[in-house]
Amino acid sequence: MKPVFMRYTKNDIINFIVLLVLGFLVIPNVIKSDYWYTSILIPWLCLTIAALGQNIVMGYTGQLSLGAAGFMCAGAYACYNLMLRIQDMPFLGALILSGLIAAGLGIIFGLPSLRIRGIYLMVATLASQFFIVWVVDKFGWFKNYDLSGATTFQKIDINGIPFHSGYMMYLLVAAIVVVITILAINMARGSTGRNWMAVRDMDIAAESMGVTLLKTKLQAFAINAFLCGIAGALYTYTYLKTVEPFAAFNISLSFKIMFMAIIGGLGTISGAFIGAAFILLFPVVLNAVGNNLFHGMIDATIISSIEQIVFGGLIITLMIFEPLGFAKLWETIKSKFRPKSQTS
Amino acid sequence: MTESILFFFEVLVGGLLSGTMYSLVALGFVLIYKASATFNFAQGAMVFFAVLSFVGFMEYGIPFAVAFVMTVFLMILVGMLTERLVLRPLMNQSEDTVLMATIGLGFVLEGLAQAKWGVEVRKLSLGIGDFPIPWIADNLKLFISALDLTAGAVALGMIVLLTLLFKYTKIGLGLRAVADDPGAASSIGIPLKHIMLLVWSAAGVVALVAGMMWGARAGVQFALIELALKALPVLIIGGFSSIPGAIVGGLLVGAVEKILEVYIGPFFKGGIEAWAPYMISILFLLYRPEGLFGEKIIRRV
Numbered sequence: 001m002k003p004v005f006m007r008y009t010k011n012d013i014i015n016f017i018v019l020l021v022l023g024f025l026v027i028p029n030v031i032k033s034d035y036w037y038t039s040i041l042i043p044w045l046c047l048t049i050a051a052l053g054q055n056i057v058m059g060y061t062g063q064l065s066l067g068a069a070g071f072m073c074a075g076a077y078a079c080y081n082l083m084l085r086i087q088d089m090p091f092l093g094a095l096i097l098s099g100l101i102a103a104g105l106g107i108i109f110g111l112p113s114l115r116i117r118g119i120y121l122m123v124a125t126l127a128s129q130f131f132i133v134w135v136v137d138k139f140g141w142f143k144n145y146d147l148s149g150a151t152t153f154q155k156i157d158i159n160g161i162p163f164h165s166g167y168m169m170y171l172l173v174a175a176i177v178v179v180i181t182i183l184a185i186n187m188a189r190g191s192t193g194r195n196w197m198a199v200r201d202m203d204i205a206a207e208s209m210g211v212t213l214l215k216t217k218l219q220a221f222a223i224n225a226f227l228c229g230i231a232g233a234l235y236t237y238t239y240l241k242t243v244e245p246f247a248a249f250n251i252s253l254s255f256k257i258m259f260m261a262i263i264g265g266l267g268t269i270s271g272a273f274i275g276a277a278f279i280l281l282f283p284v285v286l287n288a289v290g291n292n293l294f295h296g297m298i299d300a301t302i303i304s305s306i307e308q309i310v311f312g313g314l315i316i317t318l319m320i321f322e323p324l325g326f327a328k329l330w331e332t333i334k335s336k337f338r339p340k341s342q343t344s
Numbered sequence: 345m346t347e348s349i350l351f352f353f354e355v356l357v358g359g360l361l362s363g364t365m366y367s368l369v370a371l372g373f374v375l376i377y378k379a380s381a382t383f384n385f386a387q388g389a390m391v392f393f394a395v396l397s398f399v400g401f402m403e404y405g406i407p408f409a410v411a412f413v414m415t416v417f418l419m420i421l422v423g424m425l426t427e428r429l430v431l432r433p434l435m436n437q438s439e440d441t442v443l444m445a446t447i448g449l450g451f452v453l454e455g456l457a458q459a460k461w462g463v464e465v466r467k468l469s470l471g472i473g474d475f476p477i478p479w480i481a482d483n484l485k486l487f488i489s490a491l492d493l494t495a496g497a498v499a500l501g502m503i504v505l506l507t508l509l510f511k512y513t514k515i516g517l518g519l520r521a522v523a524d525d526p527g528a529a530s531s532i533g534i535p536l537k538h539i540m541l542l543v544w545s546a547a548g549v550v551a552l553v554a555g556m557m558w559g560a561r562a563g564v565q566f567a568l569i570e571l572a573l574k575a576l577p578v579l580i581i582g583g584f585s586s587i588p589g590a591i592v593g594g595l596l597v598g599a600v601e602k603i604l605e606v607y608i609g610p611f612f613k614g615g616i617e618a619w620a621p622y623m624i625s626i627l628f629l630l631y632r633p634e635g636l637f638g639e640k641i642i643r644r645v
Contacts (some may be wrong), residue, residue, distance in 0.1 A: 064440060112629050118439055119383040123576045124629055127622030138613045251570065255447075262444060305459035312451025319445040320433040 023174050028167065037166030038239070044280050045173045046235040051260035051272035052184050053227030058258070059266030060193060061220035062200030063113050067125035068228050068257040070109075070132035073249035075102040075229025076153075076236040077142050083154050084144060091156050091237075095176075099230040105132065106225020113217045117203075129254055137245040150244040153237050169238040176234065180227065185269055187223070196220055197267070228257075259311055263318060265325030274326045283307050354487060355606045356599055361492040363598020364499045365561070368554035369575035370582065370590035371502055372547040377584045378510065379519040379543040380526075382431070383443045388572025389450035390548060393457040394419055395555025399468050399564050400461045412552075419548025422453070427540045435526075454569065463566060468559035470494075495557045499591060502550065506587050519543065523585075577625035583638020592636060597621045 008016075031037065050068050057065050078098035083089050109128035113121050136142045143151045156163040156172070163172050187193055195216045198206035207213050236243050256279055264275020286307060290298045318325055369391055376384040384390075397418055401411035430449055434442050472494050476487035510516040521529040522539050530536045558568055574597065582593025601620040609616045634640050 062440070064443070112626055116629050116633055119385070119443055119576070120580060120629055120633065122443075123580055123622060124626050126573070126576070127619060127626050130619035130622055134615055134619055138615060251573075255451075258447075301463050302459055305455040308451045308455030309459070310455075312448040312453075312455060315448030315451070316430055316445045319437070319441050319448065320430075323441060 020178070023178075024171070028171065034166040037170045040281070040284070041170050042166065042173055043235065043239045044276055045170075045177045046231050046239060047257065047260065047280060048177060048231075048273050048276040049180055049234065050228050050231035050257045051264065051276045052180065052269065053224040053231065054257050054261040055264070055266065055268070055272050056184070056188070056196070056227070057220045057224035058261050059268065059271070060188060060196040060200060061217060062117075062203075063110075063217060063220065064118060064122045065125040065221075065224065066122050066251075066254050066258060067109060067128035067132075068224075069249040069251065069253035070129040071102045071106060071225040071228035072232025072235060072253070073133050073136055073245055074105050074225075075099060075232035076243065076249075077136050077151075077245075078102065078229065079233035079237065080151060080153055081142065081144075091158050095230055095233055098233050099226040102229025102232070103222040103226035106221045106223075106228075107218050110218050110221025110225075113221065114214060126251075129251060133245050133249050143245075150242055152242045153240075156237055163238075173234055173238055176230070180230070181269065184227075188269060192219070200267075259315065262315055263311075263325055265327030267324065268327040270330075271325050271327035274330070278326065279311070282310065352603075355602050357488060359599035359602030360595050361488065361496060361598070362602065363595040364492075364495045364591075365554070365558055365571075365594070366574055366578045366597055367499050367591045367594025368495070368502070368550070368557055369572045370578045370594055371499075371506065371587065372550035372554065373575055373579055374584065374587055374590045375506065375547045375550060376543055377523075378587075379523050380431075380540060381439075381523045383439065383446065383584075384547065385443060385446040386426075386450035386453060387547065387551060388569050388575065389453040389457075390419070390422070390551035391555040391558065391572050392566070392568045393422070393453040394548060394552035395468065395559045395564050395568070396457045396461050396466075398552060398556065399466045399559065403466075415552055416549055419552055420545040423544030423548050424541055426544055427537065431540060431544075432537070450569075454566075458566075465563045465565040466559075468556065468564050470556060470560045472560065491557075491560055495561075498553060498557065499594075502553070503587055503591055510587070515539075515542065574621050577621040579635070580625040581628050581635055583635030585639055586635070586637035589635055589637035597624065600624060 027041070031041075050072060053071075054065065054068050057063050075098045078101040079094050082094040082097055083091065086094075105128065109125060112124040116124065137149075140146075143149070146152075156169070158172075161168075163169050188196075195206070195211045198209065198211050199213060199216050199220075203213060206216075232249070236248070240248055260272065260275035260279045262275070263278055264273070265271030283304075286303055290303050322328055369387060372390065373384060373387045376382055376387070394415055398411055398415040401414050402408065406414065426449060430445055431442070434445055470491070472491045475489055477490055477493075480488050508516075510519060518529070518534045518539055519542075521532075521534055522536060526536060555564075555568070558571065562568070562571070575594075578590065578593040578597050580593075581596055582589025582591070601617045604620050605614065605617045628635065
């Protein structure tokens with residue numbers, strides 16, 4: 001298919017418009033319950049941003065990383081302190097700055113990736129996870145010396161417009177997601193993305209073709225951390241609101257975000273959306289089924305165990321049968337229904 | 345003066361002894377890596393799974409020895425299923441793919457263990473005291489418990505056993521051949537499937553022993569998995585393919601994290617133990633990526 005505008009095909013633009021109409025016209029008019037906004041749509045969109053970052057570093061660049069929650073923590077507390085300590089700090093400005101701060105950390109913790117890969121790199125990124133959360137938790141300054149150990153994040157106001165209700169916060173987060181997704185698609189489809197994928201497929205070969213490993217890998221780590229930082233800030237400001245660093249940004253959040261990237265589809269943008277939706281919604285559905293069909297006869301332990309077994313089993317199954325995840329499965333199903341002549 | 349030196353030795357010995365616990369977990373990891381060049385991220389989950397099942401069997405009133413044998417068979421079954429369902433379909437896939445699959449395997453094992461046995465913390469009593477032995481405390485002024493000594497002895501016994509197995513038996517030779525080049529090994533008639541099965545079962549038994557030692561010290565609980573994660577920096581420091589490396593790495597991590605925690609921790613409200621091993625492993629990765637005893641990693645296009 002020929003690109004119509006820059007790197008976009010006609011289908012891309014149609015998809016894009018459909019999603020925009022869905023996100024900004026249909027959902028705000030159809031969904032009235034606050035529960036949907038505050039407990040499902042907002043965390044989904046926030047974690048999608050983090051999953052996008054994880055996908056860039058893991059799916060596009062092929063660097064195993066397990067530190068997403070650490071960078072999210074950095075982003076959240078950077079934003080908190082910027083808002084707290086600088087007078088008249090606009091929220092969006094603070095958000096971008098906190099993403100940049102997280103990106104700086106991402107570069108530092110991405111440095112080992114120049115020499116190592118695979119599980120070695122994963123262990124190195126685990127350091128970022130444990131270290132960043134520890135620093136934020138132990139140095140009272142970050143939490144503004146709150147004696148309770150938890151932090152209550154400020155309410156969001158942009159140009160005097162309050163973004164306090166679930167509905168308004170949803171619109172804000174959705175708009176940010178749109179901007180980030182467009183940027184991510186542009187990077188992934190441009191020379192940046194091609195360099196990432198070259199490094200993923202064979203770094204030594206890529207290097208001999210003139211791709212600078214240093215720049216490419218650190219760029220991927222920086223963008224990953226930038227997105228995780230923004231995701232962390234949005235996640236705390238619009239969803240958690242009150243946070244205790246060790247409890248909110250633990251290793252299992254990092255695992256979850258990694259699973260979103262894997263299950264959704266490594267090396268795809270839409271995979272981040274699908275993966276985040278699946279990981280987030282599956283427990284909700286499972287709980288609902290447990291409560292409504294079996295009327296609480298299944299206790300919570302069993303439900304959370306089933307969740308773990310399904311996630312783990314799904315990862316194994318996907319690794320064996322479809323390493324490109326749900327996004328690829330979706331493509332396959334779509335192409336089955338498409339008239340033969342149109343399949344590209 | 346002597347007081348502070350004595351205190352330092354106390355901290356050091358305490359650290360070394362807790363380090364043997366990391367070594368025990370790391371051993372199972374090395375075993376699988378040496379024999380199949382697979383990073384088994386699920387080793388920590390296997391430790392948890394094994395010891396939780398063991399304690400669960402004991403709760404049914406099954407005597408210690410029988411429960412032990414039952415758990416060994418259970419772990420062999422887990423090894424068999426893993427080989428059949430996870431590893432065989434992924435035989436010629438990249439390292440990273442297999443690694444991600446073992447992460448999934450870890451989650452499955454954790455979930456299964458919790459679904460069957462629940463989440464509450466359990467006590468495991470091996471009949472070995474976890475209090476300082478009076479004689480050593482009086483004469484050497486070091487507080488070492490019988491459990492510490494047992495863990496040390498078990499770790500030592502396992503290294504000797506595994507080293508002998510890898511170096512001097514035909515099976516060991518086969519294991520090393522498979523790790524080096526599975527294709528070539530199978531073409532000269534080494535039964536790949538049996539080798540894999542053997543290794544995963546052995547790793548399961550090592551996991552059980554490690555879990556029993558951990559469980560007796562800290563209770564059988566989910567937190568074991570996070571402790572077992574520390575076996576990863578241990579492996580990086582010691583070298584993934586070295587059995588002595590797992591032991592030395594474990595001792596080093598145990599000692600350094602304790603010393604940092606005791607001497608520097610108070611300035612930062614503690615908690616250094618949580619990240620120190622990973623930071624040490626980054627230093628190693630920057631200067632000596634193959635670890636203390638590992639083989640040099642050579643990658644070709």
